Amino acid sequence: MTATPVGGGLRAALAEGRFVVTAELGPPRGPDTQGLQTKATLLRDWVDAANVTDNQGANVRLSALAGSLLVQQAGVDPVLQMTTRDRNRIGLQSDLIGAAALGLTNVLLLTGDHPRFGDHPDAAPVFDIDSIQLLWTAKLMRDEGRLLSGRRVEPPPDFFLGAVENPFSPPVRFRARRLGKKVAAGAQFVQTQFVFDVEAFARWMVEVRDLGLDERCKIIAGVGPIRTPRALEHMRTNVPGLSIPQAVVDRLSRTAPSAFADEGIRLCAEIIEQVREIPGVAGVHVMAFGHEEHIPAILRQAGIAQRTPENAH
Numbered sequence: 001m002t003a004t005p006v007g008g009g010l011r012a013a014l015a016e017g018r019f020v021v022t023a024e025l026g027p028p029r030g031p032d033t034q035g036l037q038t039k040a041t042l043l044r045d046w047v048d049a050a051n052v053t054d055n056q057g058a059n060v061r062l063s064a065l066a067g068s069l070l071v072q073q074a075g076v077d078p079v080l081q082m083t084t085r086d087r088n089r090i091g092l093q094s095d096l097i098g099a100a101a102l103g104l105t106n107v108l109l110l111t112g113d114h115p116r117f118g119d120h121p122d123a124a125p126v127f128d129i130d131s132i133q134l135l136w137t138a139k140l141m142r143d144e145g146r147l148l149s150g151r152r153v154e155p156p157p158d159f160f161l162g163a164v165e166n167p168f169s170p171p172v173r174f175r176a177r178r179l180g181k182k183v184a185a186g187a188q189f190v191q192t193q194f195v196f197d198v199e200a201f202a203r204w205m206v207e208v209r210d211l212g213l214d215e216r217c218k219i220i221a222g223v224g225p226i227r228t229p230r231a232l233e234h235m236r237t238n239v240p241g242l243s244i245p246q247a248v249v250d251r252l253s254r255t256a257p258s259a260f261a262d263e264g265i266r267l268c269a270e271i272i273e274q275v276r277e278i279p280g281v282a283g284v285h286v287m288a289f290g291h292e293e294h295i296p297a298i299l300r301q302a303g304i305a306q307r308t309p310e311n312a313h
Contacts, residue, residue, distance in 0.1 A: 009077030010049035010106055011160045013283075014189065014218045019276060020048045020283030021304060022079065022191065022220060023295055025071060027052060027062035033070050036062075039292045040074035045306045046296050049077040051108060051191075051285070055086065058118025065095060068104050079162060080104045083112025088128035089137065093147055096138055100157030108162035108191065109134045132185045135161060139186030163187035167204035168197065169241030176207035179217070189218040191285040194235075197243040198274045205278050214280035221275045224287035225264040225298060226252060265294060269301035276302075 013020045023043050028035055043050060050071055054064040061067075068078035080099050082092065099107060111131045115123040129137065138159050140146055145156035163182040167175050179190060195201045201221065208214050226232050232252055236244055248267065255263040272284050286295050296306075 010079065010189075013048040018048075018283075019304075020218075020220065021046065021299060021307075022049045022051060022283065022285045023047045023292065024051045024053065024285065024287045024289070025067070025292065026056055026289060027064065027067035029059075029061050031062070033062065033067075036067060037070055037074050040071045040076045042293060043295060044075045046299055046304075047076065047286075048283070048307065049079050049106060051079040051081055054081040054083045054112065055118070056113075058085065058113040058115045058120070058123075060119060065098060065102070065104070068099070069102055072102075072104065077106065078104060079106040079108050081108045081110065082134070083110055084127055084129055084131060084134055085112035085115065085125055088126055089148055092129070092134060093137065093141070096141060096157065096159070097153065100159070105158050106160045106162065107138060108164065109138060110164050131163065132181055135163060135182060135185035135187055142186075160188055161186045162189045162191065164192070165190050166193040166241045167195075167201055168193060168243040172200075172204075175204060176211055176213065179208065179213055180211055183213055183217045187217050189220060189282070191220045192222045194224055194242060194287065195221050195271060195275060196248050197245045198271060198278075199245075200243055201275065202278050205280050209280050214282075218282040219280055220283045220285045221278075221281055222285045222287060223268055223271050223275070224289075225261070225268040225291070225294065227261045227264050227291060229253070229257065229260060265298050266301065268298050272298070272302035272304070 010020060010022065025036060025039055040050060052064045052067040052071055055061055064081050068080040071078040082095060084092065109131055115121060115125050137148055138161055141153050142156050142159045145153050147153055165179045169175065208219060226235065235242055252263060275281050275284065286298060288295055
């Protein structure tokens with residue numbers, strides 16, 4: 001049985017102009033879903049929706065479709081992630097119809113990591129269409145009731161379409177215009193790469209506002225805690241297009257190992273407070289992979305209250 005999300009879920013919260021909070025949940029590597037449901041229940045009163053990843057990092061996990069249904073049953077509005085890496089246009093359209101049939105209308109469409117980065121590096125990548133083409137495909141299904149083949153989809157699915165964007169990936173001067181392409185293809189909300197360089201993100205938001213994109217698409221800033229020195233080093237050296245200012249590196253590097261995780265949580269909360277003040281930012285997307293239990297503490301420190309019926313509106 002599915003519980004109703006507090007506050008009506010992501011689409012309702014954005015329509016009402018509330019500052020939204022979304023989080024990210026990774027499905028398990030096996031069929032035991034207790035951990036996923038426990039995490040969803042933990043976040044139920046703190047987030048407006050939770051992304052369910054699609055074989056994140058090109059590693060085999062429980063399907064995002066099944067995971068989204070389980071998250072929905074736990075009373076959290078799911079955002080079904082779907083990548084173009086593993087399926088051609090037939091499989092993608094079939095899964096979109098399947099999602100609609102199950103009441104999974106929030107879909108975040110992206111290209112996905114190449115198989116060479118995952119646990120099956122010799123797997124053949126598909127990439128039949130890219131993320132912008134998939135957005136356009138889902139929009140065509142919703143608005144015109146048609147598949148790419150021209151055949152009818154009856155009734156048309158009621159999708160709320162999402163995309164991702166990295167404001168910091170070079171060439172930076174084209175990133176806002178790239179978002180414009182996704183908005184033109186159908187994106188109604190966008191979640192960004194981790195924001196650690198708030199000044200650079202604010203500059204990107206100026207360009208977004210100058211193009212009027214914030215009026216056509218809800219911008220949700222990606223945030224997350226850095227929990228260990230090893231994680232900091234990994235993010236600095238192995239995550240393309242991620243901007244971590246030297247001031248942030250210095251601050252965390254001066255922190256004693258025993259206090260590093262707490263300092264990472266404080267930093268994340270401060271960043272949430274800062275991006276909340278940037279015009280055009282509609283919310284934050286909290287990514288705390290494997291440590292979702294810390295998300296309530298991060299939000300409390302950032303001054304964001306629980307999504308109870310009394311304060312959800």
